Amino acid sequence: MNVPLLDLKPQYQALREEIRRVMDEVCDAQAFILGPRVEQFENEMAAYCGAAGACGVTSGSDALLVCLMLENIGAGAEVITSPYTFFATGGAIARTGATPVFADIDPASFNLDPAAVARCITPRTRAIMPVHLFGQTADLGPLLELAAKHKLVVIEDACQAIGAEYRGRRAGSVGDYGCFSFFPSKNLGGFGDGGLVTVRDPARLALLRQYRNHGMEPRYYHHHIGGNFRLDALQAAVLSVKLKYLDGWTAARQANAADYARRFAVSPAAAQVGLPAVLPWCTRHVYNQYCIRLPAAKRQTVWDGLRAAGVGCEVYYPVPLHLQPCFASLGGKPGDFPESERASVETLALPIYPETTGDQRQFVVDTIARQL
Ligand SMILES: *Cc1c(COP(=O)(O)O)cnc(C)c1O
Numbered sequence: 001m002n003v004p005l006l007d008l009k010p011q012y013q014a015l016r017e018e019i020r021r022v023m024d025e026v027c028d029a030q031a032f033i034l035g036p037r038v039e040q041f042e043n044e045m046a047a048y049c050g051a052a053g054a055c056g057v058t059s060g061s062d063a064l065l066v067c068l069m070l071e072n073i074g075a076g077a078e079v080i081t082s083p084y085t086f087f088a089t090g091g092a093i094a095r096t097g098a099t100p101v102f103a104d105i106d107p108a109s110f111n112l113d114p115a116a117v118a119r120c121i122t123p124r125t126r127a128i129m130p131v132h133l134f135g136q137t138a139d140l141g142p143l144l145e146l147a148a149k150h151k152l153v154v155i156e157d158a159c160q161a162i163g164a165e166y167r168g169r170r171a172g173s174v175g176d177y178g179c180f181s182f183f184p185s186k187n188l189g190g191f192g193d194g195g196l197v198t199v200r201d202p203a204r205l206a207l208l209r210q211y212r213n214h215g216m217e218p219r220y221y222h223h224h225i226g227g228n229f230r231l232d233a234l235q236a237a238v239l240s241v242k243l244k245y246l247d248g249w250t251a252a253r254q255a256n257a258a259d260y261a262r263r264f265a266v267s268p269a270a271a272q273v274g275l276p277a278v279l280p281w282c283t284r285h286v287y288n289q290y291c292i293r294l295p296a297a298k299r300q301t302v303w304d305g306l307r308a309a310g311v312g313c314e315v316y317y318p319v320p321l322h323l324q325p326c327f328a329s330l331g332g333k334p335g336d337f338p339e340s341e342r343a344s345v346e347t348l349a350l351p352i353y354p355e356t357t358g359d360q361r362q363f364v365v366d367t368i369a370r371q372l
Contacts, residue, residue, distance in 0.1 A: 003351050003360045005312030006185055010355040011249075015241060022237040032233050034213075041236040042196070044243055045180070048163070050173040051198035053205035056231030057212050060159040060181025063195040064092035064129070066211050066229050067155045067177040070204065073098050073126050080120050081129040081157075082112045083320040083332075084340035089131055089157050090321040098126070100330065102322050104337040109279045110134060110291070110347075113339075114142035121146065127153040132161030132171050134316075134349075135187070135253075135286040136278065140166045140174045147175075155179060159195075162188050163250055165284035172198040182239055187253070187288050188246050194235040252354035253287040260290060260350070260361055269369035272298070274346070289316060290352035296345040298372060303348060305371035311364050314349045 012019070026037060038056050046054040057063050073079060075097035081089050083102040093100040103116035110133045117128060128147055130138035140156075147154045154175030158164070161171040162180055172178020180186075182194035199205050207224075210217050215224030261275055274293030278285045294302055299315075306313050320340040322332030334341065350364055 001360065001363045002310040003312060003356065003364060005314055005349065005351050006353050007355065008184060008189065015245070019238055019241050022241055023234060026233050026237050029233075034230055035233050037233040037236040037240070038231050041231075041240045041243070044240060045196055046198060048170070048243065048246075049178060049198045050170040051178060052200055052202045054196055054198045055205060055208040055212060056236060057195045057197060057229040058231065059193045060157075060179055060183065060186075060195040061088040061092060062227075062229045063159075063179035063181070063197045064088060064155065064157060065095055066208065066226070067153075067179065067197060068092060068096045068098065068127070069226065070207055070211050070224075071127065071153050073153075076124060077126040078122060078124045079127045079129055080112075080117050080125060082131045082133070082340070083322045083337050084110060084317065084343050085131040085133060085157065085321065086159070086317065087321065087324070088159075089129060090324075090327065093129065094327070099124075100321070100327070101125070102320075102332070102337060102340075104339045105343065106139070107339045107343065108277045109136055109138070109282070110343055111136065111138035112143065114139055114146065117143060118146055121150055121152075125150060125152060127155055129155045129157055130175070131157040132164055134276065134291055135161050135164055135288040136276075136282045137161060137164050137166040137171050137174075139279070139281050141281065144174070153177070159183075159186060160288040161286060162186065163246060163284065164282065164286045167281055168283050173200060176200055176204070182235065187249065187286055188239060188242055190235045191238050192235060194231050194239065196231070249354045250286050253352055254285070256352050256354070256356055256361065257285075257287050257290055259358055260352075260365070263362055263365045264292075267365050267369050269365065269372050272372050273368065287352050289349045291316065291347045291349045293343075293346040294348055294372075296342070299346060299348060302368055302371040306364070306367055309363075309367045311367055312351055315344075315347065316349050318344055320344050
């Protein structure tokens with residue numbers, strides 16, 4: 001049995017006609033940059049996320065970057081984030097000239113531990129960038145309290161968490177900004193790269209629209225040094241179609257996660273496999289990834305065994321950011337963030353995409369049990 005980590009083809013087959021129709025409309029109009037398709041998708045996303053507004057951009061990475069640029073965060077500033085995330089979170093901070101300051105994660109949720117964040121705040125801190133890893137929101141309440149007390153901006157990295165909820169509020173609508181990615185492997189994936197920023201304060205929307213287009217308003221009058229961070233009409237058209245199906249796909253991911261839990265519970269592997277926990281503050285987990293924990297000494301064996309059996313799996317992420325070579329100048333060393341380091345050697349992501357079957361999950365569970 002072959003179980004890929006992700007297979008986008010069945011989803012495309014189901015929506016092929018609908019998607020090709022809107023792509024044809026964009027091609028016939030030959031209007032590709034921004035325009036009504038992008039505006040429509042922005043309005044749909046703002047409504048979906050419960051945000052005051054949304055601004056389509058080129059990628060999730062650029063979404064993070066443009067928020068920092070708009071806040072004038074650069075050299076001399078510090079931004080606190082998690083070392084256990086995709087590189088883009090720390091990379092965006094460093095690209096502005098600011099210093100990424102890492103705070104360790106809470107091991108149950110894999111997300112920023114607010115107590116660790118509190119210990120990192122200095123007079124130079126300008127922002128907190130919580131990451132909603134794997135589809136579960138960080139514990140935003142205490143982070144917002146810290147932000148209010150120290151006048152910090154909160155930029156949610158919601159790239160893996162579209163539609164996730166923190167105490168009933170959608171990811172991206174709780175902090176000052178929410179950053180989303182439409183990289184094809186995200187829960188809402190485009191036909192290429194794309195991203196979006198949601199805002200809580202509508203005053204920031206007009207500025208974001210300027211920043212994504214070289215700070216220009218009107219044409220050839222530049223108020224800020226922004227960049228070309230524009231979402232294109234083809235991506236927006238595809239994403240508008242797919243957004244209508246997102247809740248169905250999310251429900252399937254949640255059902256698949258519950259099904260894994262039932263199958264692991266009665267497996268001989270049960271005692272050695274740590275299943276993902278849904279924390280009380282996360283009222284909607286959207287399972288962009290389903291990451292189990294294994295004994296560190298056995299992860300490679302399990303990984304190899306799954307691969308040999310035709311099961312796709314992946315380690316997110318094998319090296320925490322404070323140990324990445326490009327951040328060596330920050331002085332990070334092993335032992336600095338024990339929970340992030342432990343997660344990086346224990347976790348393994350299993351296939352969770354909507355179209356997987358119960359038989360496939362049983363095969364994954366059985367294959368893992370044979371390796372332990
Ligand atoms: C995917 C991802 C990003 C970057 O998104 P891109 O669209 O690939 O630039 C940033 N942060 C996290 C946590 C992500 O998962």
